[in-house]
Amino acid sequence: MRNRSSGRLRFIGQWLKNPRQTASVTPSSPELAAAMLAELPAHTTRVIELGGGTGAITHALVDHGIAGKHLLVLELNAHLHAHLHTQFPGEGAVLGDAAELPRLAAEAGFLDAGPADAVISGLGLLAMNRRHVKRILEGAFACLRPDGRFIQFSYGPMSPVPDSVLQPLGLSMRRGEFVLRNVPPATVWVYQRSQSKAVIPRSVNR
Ligand SMILES: C[S@@+](CC[C@H](N)C(=O)[O-])C[C@H]1O[C@@H](n2cnc3c(N)ncnc32)[C@H](O)[C@@H]1O
Incomplete structure (x- = not known):
């Protein structure tokens, strides 16, 4: 509980310095974290956050x-990043x-x-330009x-990745759970390669 309160204060401080990049006034609630994890594919063992x-x-991922x-x-x-590194010394927290x-x-x-x-x-993603979003995806x-x-997750009613980014990458989307118990309420979105289309350079996939 104490950890959650100090996390909130830390987050607000960073939001005041850079609201656009921080993108939220408070950290996600446990309910939103659970809704995100509910969308992990079966038998997931390796995740990038x-x-x-x-x-x-x-x-939630470590738990x-x-x-x-x-x-x-x-x-x-x-x-x-420095805070994450201290909280999760065994996990790969990378600044970038x-x-x-x-x-x-x-x-x-x-x-x-x-x-x-x-x-x-x-x-x-909603605060980023389309080219940046495309590079991230x-x-x-x-x-x-x-x-x-x-x-x-996204706080808006629409997919935070527009069709103009999804289609050239051969991706499809699905709306997941709407989580009321979060400030602000948020919707989970899931993006996947469309089965009929090949996507993206495969250089790092094995
Ligand atoms: C809305 S907060 C979510 C934080 C946390 N995952 C949660 O759910 O409480 C967005 C986070 O993304 C970070 N961020 C923004 N742009 C980024 C980028 N281009 N690469 C990596 N992190 C970024 C911000 O600094 C901020 O910590």
């Missing part, structure tokens, strides 16, 4: 048994931009054991197994 923040979803070298967490904010994921994941050695089963993202699917999932 984008935008770890103060670790609200990271905690779910996805930890150590099977979990890679990216965070762009140096202050939040999600748009650079294939390079960062390779440098961290995460891809040595093969692609991830899922990418879980708390990034504020492209990079994420280059690190995912062929039927891997990109799981995202």
Whole structure:
């Protein structure tokens, strides 16, 4: 409980400094974290988290048994990254931009054991320009197994990844749970490769 309160304060402090990048005033609730994890493919063992923040979803992943070298967490904010690194010394917390994921994941050695089963993202995609969103999705699917999932939450009513990004990448989307018990309420979205289309460079997939 004390951890959650200090996480909230830390988050508000970073939001005041950079509201656009932080994208939320408070960390995700346990209910939202659970709704995100409910979308993990069956038998998931390896996950990449984008935008770890103060670790609200990271905690849920570790509790779910996805930890150590099977979990890679990216965070762009140096202050939040340092906090994640202290909270999760055994997990791979990396400071960097999600748009650079294939390079960062390779440098961290995460891809040595093969692609991830899922990418879980708390990034504020709605505040990013389309080119940045496309780079993030492209990079994420280059690190995912062929039927891997990109799981995202968003505070708006529409998919935070527009059709103009999904279609060229051959991705399909599905709306997951709407979580009222979060500030603000949020919807989970799941993106996957469409079965009929090949996607993305396969350089890092094995
Ligand atoms: C809405 S918060 C979510 C934090 C946490 N996952 C949660 O659910 O409470 C978004 C996080 O993404 C980070 N972020 C924003 N842009 C990023 C980027 N390009 N690459 C990596 N992290 C980024 C922010 O610093 C912030 O910690």
